[in-house]
Amino acid sequence: MGNERTYQGGCFCGAVQFTVTGEPAAMGYCHCESCRTWSAGPVNAFTLWKPEAVRVTRGADNIGSYSKTPNSARKWCKTCGGHLFTEHPGLGLTDVYAALIPGLSFQPGVHVNYQETVLRIHDGVVKLKDFPAEFGGSGATVPE
Numbered sequence: 001m002g003n004e005r006t007y008q009g010g011c012f013c014g015a016v017q018f019t020v021t022g023e024p025a026a027m028g029y030c031h032c033e034s035c036r037t038w039s040a041g042p043v044n045a046f047t048l049w050k051p052e053a054v055r056v057t058r059g060a061d062n063i064g065s066y067s068k069t070p071n072s073a074r075k076w077c078k079t080c081g082g083h084l085f086t087e088h089p090g091l092g093l094t095d096v097y098a099a100l101i102p103g104l105s106f107q108p109g110v111h112v113n114y115q116e117t118v119l120r121i122h123d124g125v126v127k128l129k130d131f132p133a134e135f136g137g138s139g140a141t142v143p144e
């Protein structure tokens with residue numbers, strides 16, 4: 001981990017603090033209904049990391065967890081309700097919300113689940129109907 005960068009993150013109230021180290025495996029936007037209804041926002045800006053890259057440095061006992069399906073464990077701060085990250089055990093990756101790590105230069109490479117979008121984004125970045133083929137999706141692209 002010698003010269004890898006470490007980025008600071010935290011929840012809305014600051015009770016939970018964490019770091020992510022290295023570079024994300026992927027960055028982009030998810031337009032799925034699950035992200036929308038959990039976040040109460042139209043789109044989720046994600047950064048995906050190996051679980052070992054994410055380290056909670058304060059407030060670990062203050063983190064709530066909810067799994068609607070075995071694919072995702074959604075984490076939030078029990079004090080302020082602010083979202084932290086979502087573990088995806090099947091993918092072996094953790095989604096750290098881009099908004100929580102402002103020190104990271106967010107460079108979205110893909111929009112996923114665009115077939116479900118309620119907010120079209122005309123940024124020229126590739127739009128996938130669902131997920132990439134390597135994540136079990138169709139890998140099919142759709143128009144902006």
Ligand SMILES: [Zn+2]
Pocket residue numbers: 011012013014015016077078079080081082
């Ligand atoms: Zn909080």
Ligand SMILES: [Zn+2]
Pocket residue numbers: 030031032033034035036044113
């Ligand atoms: Zn989603």
